[in-house]
Amino acid sequence: MEKEITKKIRVYGIVQGVGFRPTVSRHADSCKIRGSVSNRGPYVEIFAQGSETAVNLFIEKVRTCPPKRAAILKVSEEILDTKEKYPDFSIIESEKTKGEIFISPDIAICEECKEELYDSKDRRYLHPFINCTCCGPRLTILDALPYDRERTSMKEFPMCPECEAEYYNPESRRYDAQPVCCNACGPEVYLIKTSDRTIDMKGSDAITEARRVISEGGIVAVKGIGGFHLCCDASNEAAVELLRKRKRRPAKPFAVMARNLEVVQSVCELSKEQEEILTGHQKPILLLVRKEIETKQLCSSVAPGNPKVGVMLPYAPVQLLLFQYPDGIKMPDFLVMTSGNVSGAPICRSDEEAHEELSEFCDCILSHNRKIRVRADDSVMDFYKNRPYMIRRSRGGYAPLPIQTSGKWKGQVLAVGGELKNTFCIGVDSRFYPSAYVGGDLEDLRTVNALKETIQRMEHC
Numbered sequence: 228m229e230k231e232i233t234k235k236i237r238v239y240g241i242v243q244g245v246g247f248r249p250t251v252s253r254h255a256d257s258c259k260i261r262g263s264v265s266n267r268g269p270y271v272e273i274f275a276q277g278s279e280t281a282v283n284l285f286i287e288k289v290r291t292c293p294p295k296r297a298a299i300l301k302v303s304e305e306i307l308d309t310k311e312k313y314p315d316f317s318i319i320e321s322e323k324t325k326g327e328i329f330i331s332p333d334i335a336i337c338e339e340c341k342e343e344l345y346d347s348k349d350r351r352y353l354h355p356f357i358n359c360t361c362c363g364p365r366l367t368i369l370d371a372l373p374y375d376r377e378r379t380s381m382k383e384f385p386m387c388p389e390c391e392a393e394y395y396n397p398e399s400r401r402y403d404a405q406p407v408c409c410n411a412c413g414p415e416v417y418l419i420k421t422s423d424r425t426i427d428m429k430g431s432d433a434i435t436e437a438r439r440v441i442s443e444g445g446i447v448a449v450k451g452i453g454g455f456h457l458c459c460d461a462s463n464e465a466a467v468e469l470l471r472k473r474k475r476r477p478a479k480p481f482a483v484m485a486r487n488l489e490v491v492q493s494v495c496e497l498s499k500e501q502e503e504i505l506t507g508h509q510k511p512i513l514l515l516v517r518k519e520i521e522t523k524q525l526c527s528s529v530a531p532g533n534p535k536v537g538v539m540l541p542y543a544p545v546q547l548l549l550f551q552y553p554d555g556i557k558m559p560d561f562l563v564m565t566s567g568n569v570s571g572a573p574i575c576r577s578d579e580e581a582h583e584e585l586s587e588f589c590d591c592i593l594s595h596n597r598k599i600r601v602r603a604d605d606s607v608m609d610f611y612k613n614r615p616y617m618i619r620r621s622r623g624g625y626a627p628l629p630i631q632t633s634g635k636w637k638g639q640v641l642a643v644g645g646e647l648k649n650t651f652c653i654g655v656d657s658r659f660y661p662s663a664y665v666g667g668d669l670e671d672l673r674t675v676n677a678l679k680e681t682i683q684r685m686e687h688c
């Protein structure tokens with residue numbers, strides 16, 4: 228019989244809140260491995276006992292078949308000289324150790340959550356904050372590390388017993404998902420009147436009213452994941468012109484959000500590779516060539532004289548609800564979704580900022596009470612020679628994942644870049660953290676303050 232060995236394995240990367248431990252436990256069962264797995268904060272620690280072949284096969288499975296949203300950056304393994312015999316494989320709760328940690332980016336709503344969102348029998352039917360282990364906000368709700376609900380803006384929303392049961396059940400889709408919530412215990416959307424800054428309506432009434440205003444040619448500021456957008460009907464020339472006039476932005480293209488992939492295909496050229504990026508869990512704005520400069524669904528003032536248009540698909544549940552909601556209002560297939568900021572300033576993230584800066588641009592504000600801690604504007608991508616080409620690396624699967632450099636360079640660096648927009652980047656040793664995209668113009672005091680705030684927060688992490 229083959230000799231038994233015991234290995235201690237440490238997995239570094241995005242390994243928290245992505246269902247890593249249950250996956251490891253399943254791999255252990257399938258390879259007949261005994262031992263344990265625990266979440267140590269900066270890494271997941273595994274003790275694996277079994278025949279040498281089985282242990283190595285198990286490590287290979289952990290490396291190559293991690294959970295969908297995990298990102299493994301490093302795996303270390305060490306043979307232990309131990310007499311201890313593990314009776315089975317168990318998931319253990321343990322003290323988290325301090326150390327460097329990788330923060331997960333925010334993840335667009337997944338297919339399963341989308342289905343539940345529109346399932347009238349589901350208890351999260353039409354819940355604007357539905358999320359699971361595979362999707363939902365991460366970086367933008369984070370106060371400090373380790374990443375646990377009590378250190379996020381979800382702290383203000385204690386879980387109801389049903390959500391709590393899912394959170395602690397390794398078989399659940401919501402096991403260890405920090406922002407898990409439902410219609411009973413989660414945050415709430417509301418509509419703010421721009422005239423007197425009072426909350427006008429809450430919940431479903433607020434969503435219906437926002438849809439009504441947009442469908443009738445008005446402009447609504449909508450709070451999403453990393454900040455506010457200014458939103459109007461992209462097929463309505465008068466509405467888009469009005470937004471241009473109010474925002475004093477005569478010609479620079481506006482990004483649009485499409486109802487679904489099919490409507491994008493109907494107006495834009497889309498290769499297979501582009502389709503993958505557009506529908507992937509990062510949901511960036513992708514620059515696509517229009518089939519015709521003018522179509523009924525996209526009026527010409529969206530991107531005047533430009534053969535391309537920046538398109539993204541809905542990534543926050545509330546954005547899906549803007550397109551589809553059981554209230555009888557007919558919504559367009561494309562909505563303008565441009566960052567809610569005044570020229571030169573970063574994207575607004577709080578109601579106060581939205582009041583101050585966006586009131587003159589919009590007819591009402593659709594907001595909610597889950598606070599955004601770190602701004603993250605939409606990522607923007609183009610394609611060059613049939614390969615993705617990053618223009619702005621930010622929300623959704625990108626920031627704050629580090630870019631590793633190969634050298635042994637040690638030091639710290641602050642990089643600010645871009646001509647029209649800045650993505651700030653904080654480097655530590657050989658890793659560069661393209662942190663939450665702050666945007667804005669460095670000559671603008673609001674941008675400098677937002678940058679300071681972001682750096683402080685990242686240091687805290």
Ligand SMILES: [Zn+2]
Binds near residue numbers: 339
């Ligand atoms: Zn999900």
Ligand SMILES: [Zn+2]
Binds near residue numbers: 386390
């Ligand atoms: Zn709940």
